[in-house]
Structure formats: C-alpha cells, structure tokens
Amino acid sequence: MVTRREAVGAHYGLKDWLLQRLTAVLMAAYTLFVLGVALWNGGFDYTLWRALFTNGAWKLASFLFMVALLFHAWVGVRDIYMDYIKPVSVRLALQFLSAVVLLGYLGWTIQILWGTHA
Amino acid sequence: MPPADRPAARARPVYLDLPRIRLPVPGIVSILHRVSGALLFLVGIPLLLAGVAMSLASPESFAQLRGNFAHPLAKLVLLGLAWSYIHHFCAGVRFLLLDVHSGIELAAARRSSVVVLVVSLALTAVVGARLW
Numbered sequence: 001m002v003t004r005r006e007a008v009g010a011h012y013g014l015k016d017w018l019l020q021r022l023t024a025v026l027m028a029a030y031t032l033f034v035l036g037v038a039l040w041n042g043g044f045d046y047t048l049w050r051a052l053f054t055n056g057a058w059k060l061a062s063f064l065f066m067v068a069l070l071f072h073a074w075v076g077v078r079d080i081y082m083d084y085i086k087p088v089s090v091r092l093a094l095q096f097l098s099a100v101v102l103l104g105y106l107g108w109t110i111q112i113l114w115g116t117h118a
Numbered sequence: 119m120p121p122a123d124r125p126a127a128r129a130r131p132v133y134l135d136l137p138r139i140r141l142p143v144p145g146i147v148s149i150l151h152r153v154s155g156a157l158l159f160l161v162g163i164p165l166l167l168a169g170v171a172m173s174l175a176s177p178e179s180f181a182q183l184r185g186n187f188a189h190p191l192a193k194l195v196l197l198g199l200a201w202s203y204i205h206h207f208c209a210g211v212r213f214l215l216l217d218v219h220s221g222i223e224l225a226a227a228r229r230s231s232v233v234v235l236v237v238s239l240a241l242t243a244v245v246g247a248r249l250w
Contacts, residue, residue: 021214021217024210024214025214028207028210028211031207046173046177046180046181049173049174049180050174053174069163070163073155073158073159073163076155076156076159077155077156077159080152080155080156098159105163105164105167108167108171109167111171112167112170112171112174116174
C-alpha cells in the first residue's frame with residue numbers, strides 16, 4: 001500500500017499499467033491490419049485510399065486506433081515527466097500542456113475521419 | 119547478511135556517472151523504447167495527422183504529399199519515424215511477453231533484446247530501401 005502520496009498525477013494503480021498494454025495490443029492489431037491491406041493491394045493510390053476512409057468500419061477502426069494511441073501517449077509521456085522533471089510545478093504544467101495537445105489531436109482526428117465523405 | 123545490514127538498505131549514494139555506466143543490451147532496448155516513444159509523441163503523431171489530412175483532401179494534395187516524400191530531408195525524417203515505430207512495436211511485444219513471464223530468465227531476456235534491436239533495424243532498412 002502506498003503511504004506517502006506525491007503530486008505526480010499518477011493513480012498508483014494497476015489501471016494505467018493495464019491501459020498501456022491493452023492500447024498497445026489494439027494498436028498492434030490495427031497496424032498489422034493496415035499493413036496487410038497495403039500489401040494485399042500493392043500500396044495505396046488516391047482512389048483506394050479515399051474509398052477506405054469513406055467506409056464506416058474503417059473510420060471506426062481508425063478512430064479506435066487513435067484513441068488508443070492518445071491514451072498510450074498520455075501514459076508514456078507522463079511516465080517520462082515523472083522520471084525526469086522533478087519540480088512539481090513544471091511537471092504539472094507540462095502534463096497539462098500535453099493533455100491539452102492530445103485532446104486537440106483527438107478533435108483533429110474526428111475532423112479528418114468524419115470530414116471525409118464519398 | 120540480514121537485509122537491514124546490507125549496504126543497499128542504508129542511505130545510498132547516487133552514482134550516475136553516465137559515460138561510465140555500461141548499459142546491458144536489455145537496458146539499451148528499454149531506453150530506446152522511451153526515446154522512440156518520445157519521438158513518436160513529439161513528431162510522429164502531428165505528422166501522421168497532417169499527412170492523413172493532406173492525403174484525403176484532394177487528388178492534388180495526395181500527389182503533393184507524394185512529392186514531399188521525395189525530398190531527401192523528408193525521407194530522413196520518415197526513416198527516423200519508421201525506426202521509432204518499428205522499434206517501439208518490437209520492444210513493446212517483448213515487454214508484453216515478459217509481462218506474461220515468457221523469456222524472463224537472464225539469458226533469454228538478453229537474447230530477445232538483441233533480436234528486438236536487430237529485427238527493428240532490419241525492418242527499418244526495408245522501409246529505407248522502399249523510400250530510396
């Protein structure tokens with residue numbers, strides 16, 4: 001049990017550890033899938049590439065990949081900050097900034113995926 | 119020696135003379151996992167989103183993106199990101215296997231870390247060959 005808690009922004013639990021692994025497995029599966037599609041079709045030309053992104057299932061899979069990626073990146077950079085940035089104020093500021101940037105990426109992802117119509 | 123009397127249990131001096139610390143291969147794979155992850159966060163994700171957005175906007179911007187990839191500097195960046203992703207992927211798979219207690223003996227762990235380094239570099243070379 002943790003008796004001395006510090007303001008690191010971590011949750012001292014299994015949750016983040018598990019999240020990092022589940023998101024990793026999800027991203028690995030998507031990566032191999034996209035690689036498989038690329039190899040099967042001998043690469044992507046514009047017509048095929050665009051057609052893929054108008055498909056609802058492809059959009060959803062890509063969205064889930066990005067959500068997994070952003071959570072994974074969050075846990076990862078937070079670990080780096082916790083290890084190397086000792087002043088709490090600087091660390092929390094960096095964590096806040098990173099969280100905002102990652103949320104922005106999520107918005108950008110949604111714009112790209114659902115802004116692409118047939 | 120009882121645990122409390124071991125030198126390690128007392129206040130320990132911090133010895134971080136980095137040039138003198140010889141990192142074993144699993145340690146190298148581990149720190150490269152971190153370095154590649156940081157690169158992917160700082161450079162990889164924004165470039166991925168910008169690239170996908172550009173590739174989907176119009177046939178012209180798709181062709182323009184292809185054209186951008188032809189620049190030697192762009193190829194270098196892509197190669198760096200390719201290595202980052204591939205190394206992070208391979209080292210990640212190794213960590214997942216270690217998590218389920220596969221290959222945790224010292225010899226096996228050393229061997230798998232060498233495999234991760236070599237396979238990542240080899241796959242990056244394949245990407246490089248396709249780029250050039």
